[in-house]
Amino acid sequence: MTAWRDFEQAEPDFARRVRALFDAHRHKTIATVRADGSPRISGIETAFEDGELAFGSMPDARKGADLRRDPRFALHSATIDPVEGDEAKWPGEAKISGRAIAAGLIAEGPDGELFHADIAEVVHTHLDDKATVLIVEWWTPAHGLRRVDRA
Numbered sequence: 001m002t003a004w005r006d007f008e009q010a011e012p013d014f015a016r017r018v019r020a021l022f023d024a025h026r027h028k029t030i031a032t033v034r035a036d037g038s039p040r041i042s043g044i045e046t047a048f049e050d051g052e053l054a055f056g057s058m059p060d061a062r063k064g065a066d067l068r069r070d071p072r073f074a075l076h077s078a079t080i081d082p083v084e085g086d087e088a089k090w091p092g093e094a095k096i097s098g099r100a101i102a103a104g105l106i107a108e109g110p111d112g113e114l115f116h117a118d119i120a121e122v123v124h125t126h127l128d129d130k131a132t133v134l135i136v137e138w139w140t141p142a143h144g145l146r147r148v149d150r151a
Contacts, residue, residue: 001101002119002141005051011145014137018077018124021094022046025078030055032066032073040066046075053096053117056106064113071099075117082127092126 008015022028030044042063046055055075057064067073074097082090098120106112123138134150 002098003051004048004053004117004119006141007119007122007139008051010141011139014122014124014139014145018094018096018122019048021077021091021124022096023048024091028078029076030063030073031076032063033070034062034066035069044075052103053119054103054114055100055117056112056114058110058112061112067100067115068102071101071118073097073100073117082131087127087131088129090127090131092124094125095121095123097121 004015026045028044028046030042032040032042034040040062042061044055044063046053048054057067074095077094079093080090096117096119099118100115101118103114103116106114119141121138121140123136125134125136127133128135128149132151135147136150137145137147139145
């Protein structure tokens with residue numbers, strides 16, 4: 001299993017940038033797999049707690065049922081549009097995919113199930129300093145950090 005702390009230790013600067021994008025806004029989006037194999041998109045909140053990326057599901061919610069049946073997920077940070085004329089300051093967007101590991105019931109706050117992320121891939125898409133090149137950086141436990149520049 002690859003916990004957030006493992007990714008953070010492997011690539012601290014990259015992890016800091018990705019976490020800043022996830023922490024910048026309360027609401028994110030998660031994709032899960034429905035029973036028929038089709039994708040489901042749901043709103044979600046996440047937290048970085050004790051070296052884990054954690055997220056929850058309310059009782060009887062479809063995303064929780066999806067994750068219990070098929071733990072694959074893709075999580076997307078909130079997306080903001082670049083400011084026209086100042087695109088180089090756009091922080092980009094981040095994605096994390098992997099498998100959700102059931103971690104029991106949520107201890108504080110509303111009732112629900114808690115999941116921790118077993119991370120398979122982390123992606124940060126952003127622009128270069130001149131806003132002329134799209135940069136896609138991604139990390140996997142097997143291959144480490146890689147980068148593609150797209151002009």
